[in-house]
Amino acid sequence: MTRFRGRRLPSGDHVGDSIRDLLVDHLGRLWVADRLRAGSSDLGLCLFDEQEGGCISRFLVGESIVGIIETEPGHLWVVGTARTHEDAIRLDSDTGEVLARHRLPLLGTHAMQPGPGRDLWFASQFGLTRLDLEDGTRRIIPWDPGDPFGLSHNEVLSVHFDRSGTLWVGTAAGLNIHRDSRSPFRLYRGYAGNPDGLADSPVNAILETRDGMLWLGTENGLDKIDRDSGRVAHITQNPRADVNPAAINRIWSLLEDRHGMLWVGTGHAGLHRYDRSTGVFAYERGPFRAVWKDRNVSEPQEDFLGIRSLLEDRDGVIWIGSGTGLIRRDPVTGAYVSYRPDPSDEMAISDIVVNTVFEDDEGRIWIGTDNGLNRNDRSTDEFEHFVHDPSDPTTISGNVIWSIAQSSSTPGVLWVGTVGGGLNRFEPATGVFRAITTAHGLPNNTIYGVLPDEAGRLWLTTGCGLARFSPLTETTVTYQPNRARRCAEFDLMSYHKSARTGEMFVGEGNGFDSFFPDSVRGSDYIPPVVLTGVKIFDTERPGLLVSGDTLTLDPTQNYFTVSFAALDFMRSGENRYEYHLDGYDNQWRTVSGTSPAASYTNVPPGRYTFRVKGSNQDGVFNPEPALLHVEIVPSLWRTPWFRVLAATLLLAVLGARLWIWRSAKARRLAQDESDAEEVRRRLAEREEAERVRIARELHDGPIQGLYHVNHLLEALTNRPELGRIARDFDAPREAVSQLAVDLRDVCNGLRPPTLVHFGLEASLEECAARARSLQPALRPSLKFEGDASLLPERTQHVVFRGVQEALNNVVQHAGAAHAVISVSIDTEGVSVRVEDDGSGFEMPDRLVQLTRGGHWGMVGMMERAELVGGECTISSIPGSGTKVHITIPNEATESEPARTTMGRWVHRLGGGSRP
Template sequence: MIRSLHLAASMALVLLTSGLVHAQKNRIDTLLLPFRALTIEDGLSQGMVNTILQDKYGFMWFGTKDGLNRYDGYTFTVFRQDPEDSTTLRNNYIHSLYEDKQGRLWVGTGEGLELFDRDSERFIHAHAGSTPIRDIVLGIAQDAHNDLWLARNNGLAKLTFTGKTSSDGMPPCTIKRYLENSCLVSSDRAGTIWASQYDLNSFHVLPNHAGNDVLDTLQLDRPVGNTSTGRSPLALTGLTTIEDTVNRKLYGLHMFGIAQLDGHSHRATSLLEVGTELGQMRGTNAAVDPNGRLWLAIHSGIYLFDPATRKFSRALPRDQSLMLQAQGGAKCAYRDRNGLIWIGTSGYGLVTYDPRSGRFNTVKTASCGSMQALPDGRVSVAYHAGFLNVFDPATNAWPTWIPWSEKVDDPALDMLSRANRVFVRDERGIYWFNHEGILTYDPVQDRITRVARDTAAIRAFPEETYNETFLLEGDSLIWSGSAQTLCRFDRRTGLFHYVPYPRSRLGDSERFLHAIDRDDNGILWLGTATGLYCYDRRKNGVARWLVYTHDPSDPASLSSDIIYSLLNDPKDPEVLWVGTNGGGLNRLHKRTGKFVRYNSKHGLPNDVVYGILPDEAGNLWMSTNKGLSRFSPGTGAFRNFDASVGLQSDEFNRYAYCRQSDGTLFFGGVMGFNYFKPAELTDDSTNSPIRVTGIKLINGTLDHRAEGSPLDRPAYLSEGITIPHSANMVTFEFATLEFSAPEEHRYQYKLEGFDGDWIIAGHDRSAVYTNLDPGTYTFRVRGDNRDGIWDTQGTAFQLVVLPPWWRTWWAYGLYLFALVGGVLLFIRIRTVGLNRQKEMLERTVAERTAALHREKEEADRQRERAEHSGKIKQQFLANMSHEIRTPMNAITGMTGILRRNAHLPEQEKYLDAIAKSSESLLVIINDVLDLSKMEAGKIVLGSVRFDPRAVVQGVQEILRFKAEDKKLYLRMDIDPMVPGSLQGDPTRLQQIIMNLVGNAIKFTTEGGVSVNMTATMVDHAKALVRINVTDTGIGVATDRRDRIFEEFDQGQGSTAFKYGGTGLGLSISRRLAQMQGGDITVTSEVGKGSTFTVSIPFALAKDAEIPHGQDPGVPSGTRPDGSLRDLRILLAEDNEFNAMVAQDELADAIPGVQVDVAVNGRIAVEMVQANDYDLVLMDVQMPEMNGHEATRAIRALDGAKSRIPIIAITANVLKEEVERCKESGMDGYVPKPFRREELVNAIATATNETLRGS
């Protein structure tokens, strides 16, 4: 069976070669080209294509025997005659198409000339004046003067346009006729008209507007056909104009060949003569591809002629299914703007050819098995049919077959024909194969030899099976392998060496070896059906194996265990590229053992990678089941190529790839092989136009010809549409007008105003939008060209979605009108109602005004009474304070004098009782006054610099005697971290501590009281001072801990009766603490004692003013350093008892003091005027002239007497009274009742200030 396949393949090649040799004798070669076809199955109206045109918008137009076709690369729009519509074609047989310089599209039909109106897509029947043009129009051309020339079935005619377009759309013109027979016409780029009559003479015309157009006969330079003498008149059967890079050239077809036309000499030079076996060269036109070759569409088929080489070839399709299109006769040829060649056939539709597909050299053969580049530039190719050949790309000739023995019955030859198709050719030209052992073939000796194994090898591995791949190493070693071992054969010694594979988790029976590669370090890399194997022989002669397999849970593992190809990266020795079956391409970093995967999701056309080759630029080229792919490792970009660009097929084969030393790459597949130089493959950077080809709404595709359509002309001509809100489901259809492979174009689009970024559409050429809000949008779309390069411009289409009627401007106007009308109506109704209410309101207003006046008078009286009551209350408090404190001053003062002087022992207890009662009464008075101030908001805190330690120590000094009287300890503990200087009100702080310590002493019978002061820094400018007052007294019940801070709360009645008090001390203390930003809390246990905690934040003192004569933080009442002597003091006091107390206290405290008394203010002023006093002690409330008036009078005196220190001694301790004393000019203030130390301290301060000021 194998032998018969071999013979059949050999015979086929021989027959094909002989056929080509016969054609070459007739100067006609055959080219098998990758044609594409468009037929009626694709939408073409009819199979006979007479004429082809690409218009200025990029659309292709085809004139057929049955209708006119417009093509956008995907769909055909067909125009035909409608007998009931006069704006359609007059006749469906389209002979010619032409777009003039003005962009007008002219259509030549079997019944006259038509002008196509693109905006309305209707046809205007051409006429010259009132005469319709009803002839068969075979060709159309325009001259340099914009006149139109018509080739008709009855001669040549010229249309001269005389004015602007008429009302029916046809530009006015006149017609002039020249010839009488059927003819053809063409124009070159200079506007020269070329015309020919079938089988008669050919003319070229030099047109002018004088009516004297000269028709010159064009002569051929030598006889052709049956003409035997002289130059022959040239009968043209086809015309085309070509302009190359040097000059313009015009070519014409005559019956027996091709001629080049010269418009200056009126001569024609014969370029090609063909035999009669092709028949006469009749045709309508030709085309010139980007390579300068003429494509000839003639009755006998499709032909190519190269003017440079004079080579004449016939073009046939590689795809046998297209053979009818190519052999059934051609009607016309056309080259579009992208260089694509279009051929209109005689009944089989269209075929196209992309000249760029020739970038890949193609050799059509049987299916390739493997390939190897030879040192001399040739390539050895093995075929699956079981034979070899050597191809020489330098000559680009058909492969030369290796002369195997003709003894087909030779068993050795039969064995070789069944061998694996993978081979390796050594430096001597010997071919090495695998088949039940190793075989060699020497083409010079035409000898096949089996390589015998040595005895040791047979004993070690009795069964010999080999896989399909080889690797040459050096000049002696050949590596191959089986399912169990890696085999090394030394050609010099003839010895085999077998290396067992490491065990694999996938098993050993299927370990077929598909690829071997050796890196620069001598490491062998083996691609098998069970993973990737690394064989490292470098370390001390001890081999080391590494195995890489696919792990579904590890994305950095090998993507597939079946490996087809390997490539050590020539630019990075640490990288190995691995091609797999189904897993795409893998990049292995040898040092880390990590893989990076690339597959069809990344752009690879297919996940089966048969072969990998590098190019000079560092790219990788891969053969797959869907063509070739170029991969850029730097960018990760893929560029794919398939059969449409000239590849032998989309499907390639394993092992069939190699690279020559000059960089030429070879890839073999199922229908032959391709070879190319990657550096010569350049991408097309030009962009073809992209058009919006259709718009769909909910109810279907918009037709601009339909009544009420939002489109007023075709979508590709329109700049936008406006649609109602109810129809805002919009579908845009678009197409890139580049036709080599329209289905491969990719698109991106976005709707500005809706989409934030471009939408990747892939090959989908439609975009759907729904539920668009009213507004103006711009739809933009762009596509790529045939080489995948994106158009940065694209096209734009405006979409306006109208708002619903209730959101239109007239609806808003209606709303406004209704609103204004409603407002006016409301105003009218309200006006009537208001007028009715006016009188009632006026009466009510008058009544209410009188009532309000009465209420205001009553409110004024109430306010006056309240103010008067407040003044009376304030005055009452002042009077009560004065009236109580005045006798209290006398009582406490005399008691103190008596206790200091000699008295009987039994009198001591009475004096103590008087002193304690006086102190209790004074505390009650002070608490009542403080509470009244707080309720009236009259308390203002001071802000001076003070030492908190001194405050605590001062309290200890005052209350220690009280504690000693009850035999209690009084301990003070001050943390060293307490700042020495704070800013605040030390008097109120002392008042709080005095109250808490005093209460603790009062309610403690055994033990004592401890005071602890600490401070913590709140920030760099503030400290939180905490003072804990702990006693061992009776404690406070849990249910009464909050109530003890309420006014007048004294606990249980028995407690109040036993210990006394008003119940105001704790309430006042807590309020004072809260006014300074702090608080007082209590913890207690009945029978064991209580702890009251005062927490107040104070600012750290900076440069606050300290009163002269007072140490920071030392409250009034402490005696200053130094002593007072020999002072003369004036005491203004109307109460004789208080005067007596003051005189005695001063006499006892100040040595040598002299005290004079004035009973009222007037006498005091007189005495100051008459005497020299060191100080005045001034009572405030006195008859005739009070203390304020007396002070102002003294300050009004002249000289030094006006500056005499004056200290107020008053029983009124309200703040307002203290302020009045300062305002009247007094220098100090001592409240009644006073302590002797307090009075003496004030005197010392005042006299020292006087001394410093003098």
């Protein structure tokens, strides 16, 4: 690069220090917006000549230019700033003539971009500004902190329109994306602090009445929208004494009957009528009030009063789907009839929760419940059930049903939306269901709403977007009306189709979307398809790829992956791709997602051409594929290095077989050792279980009997007629009591109750106290650190038995004055030390010497430690006391015991003998 820094050039004009913008026009000429020197008023636009090394012409002298763009050949737009305003100036680049000038406020413009129409967009310190070049009007789009769908920050740093017409806006708080007004989806959103708009509340129900008004049922009452004026009226009703105030305005369903009355179903407070002429609500006193009083609660914990669906059939009967069953209202008498499941009546409705009621073209009533589909026989008032049978694929695929519809393109067929089972095609004449799921192209298997349009297509509100399903071809196109969310989930009951215009409404989050089905068309933007990289054995190949490049591979590189992308970024996860490796693939393969790639393995040597075509988010493919030529060099089978390789491979195979044989032998030996360890572990567990059993038998049998004998002797002592003879029973009573105490001590030794009921620390304190009572000259002390709950129960038993045995040895053999017990527990495991200052002993050469002498105490400690994956070491010198150290890691107690051996113990013991 050549650096110009305010120095005079050999010929031509010079360039200033402060360069604000650069532009290369359609003729390849460079335009520079600069300031000649600090504090200079010599401003303007410089046409730079590379050969001369300076400005050959200057335009707009005196203007402070901060931005330049070329909107069409020969015409430049520049932004000039003054102290009080800014100017957008259109300039003839050949003559320098000013063709148009638009005065703008002082915005602090950072960037400028032409729009898809005759407009300019400015990124500035005060938001985004659009200038209409036809009439000169401007619109400033500022940051609104209360609008979650507006700009994310007031300072806009950059602005760009891509080839699909999408506006990308870079702000000081991130990137913003906006589709132009040609989108068929109109979004209505409520947010806090906007009293004149929609409430900041989920939309549960949508209804357009015959007068064209749009009614929304929300968690906070009714919203009435005048579509012509855009005015929104919030309507709530005063609570009754027997209803929770919040429940009465939680609206779940709406219906306009043939007389113009508005029926309002609430989530927890029954059914109401709203007279639009008077603005008065009337509570419908049917089975709802009885249910409320029977429950006798102030705030229901379940949806037993939830009115989920309202339908007026061709006879004027109103059908009510609720959380307490199906309810029918007679149009003449106003009487209600309730239908609930009855285990003794197989023709009763199948479930108490009714989600939707539908009348088909023949006047039959269908009911969707939480336990299958029901058909009502009006002549008998009986119900026929259709439920899921996992063993029968012709049954409905899910029992929870939220929507039922018919399509003009499939007469006589019902379309049933399920939760988790997808969309079901049902032919009542045959009773056969067929499920349409994500495997067939649906975006999600949860279908909340099904709306048929005039063309016979079905519009589905799902757990992940709005889907248009064509029953004849069974193809699906998915839309995301809310561009800010990749996977919009719609509300359960919030969907409606206008009977007047065919416009559709679907609830989502804290608002709703409206659209005309015929106006929803796929994007016509055809994205370029590019190759983004190649991996060979999962290693990225360096360098860039362009269509038509050649990839050369040697024969060992038989696993490679080609990644690619269609440059449509609005919903890149919905872009689809078709690829084919000529000479290898028999047919085109398909893939989608945000990281599309094609992988090949074991491709024989030869020359191939990889082709990939991509689509936009609406499935419009670019017919021109991106190409990559692939050449795999053939192997030189007869070369010396190949023979060496073959011989080496043969030796490797023989070596591998030898290694396998040795490994199998080692595994058998390890298995034998593991079996032996398991036998020892099971014997130890059985020993512990036998201890518990004996302790229980002694406690529940002999000890209780001795207590009973003691009570009998005490009764004889208290009999006055025996006189002095009664005193002779005192000695037997004391002997019986002492025997009971001794047996209880034996029980405690077999099954320590303190460990079971009070934990490890308390049981060890009891051990120390018992040692002190047996040997009054001994002063045992306990230092306990950590949380015993970190240790498994089995490990705690091993620690207790180890300390118990060590203290018994101290009491019986050491003649010690002090014994220190230290226990340290952490997440790694436990470390236990028992140290005394007694006489010590001479350690044996082999552990077997202890067992031959009948001294099993130390052997038992070691075996218990080993069986939980730990280790017990004992060290002693005559005259210097004895040290016992037990370590048990936490992880070992959850897996196989550590495979230490008796030989290792003997090595640690040394020589000598001590019980």
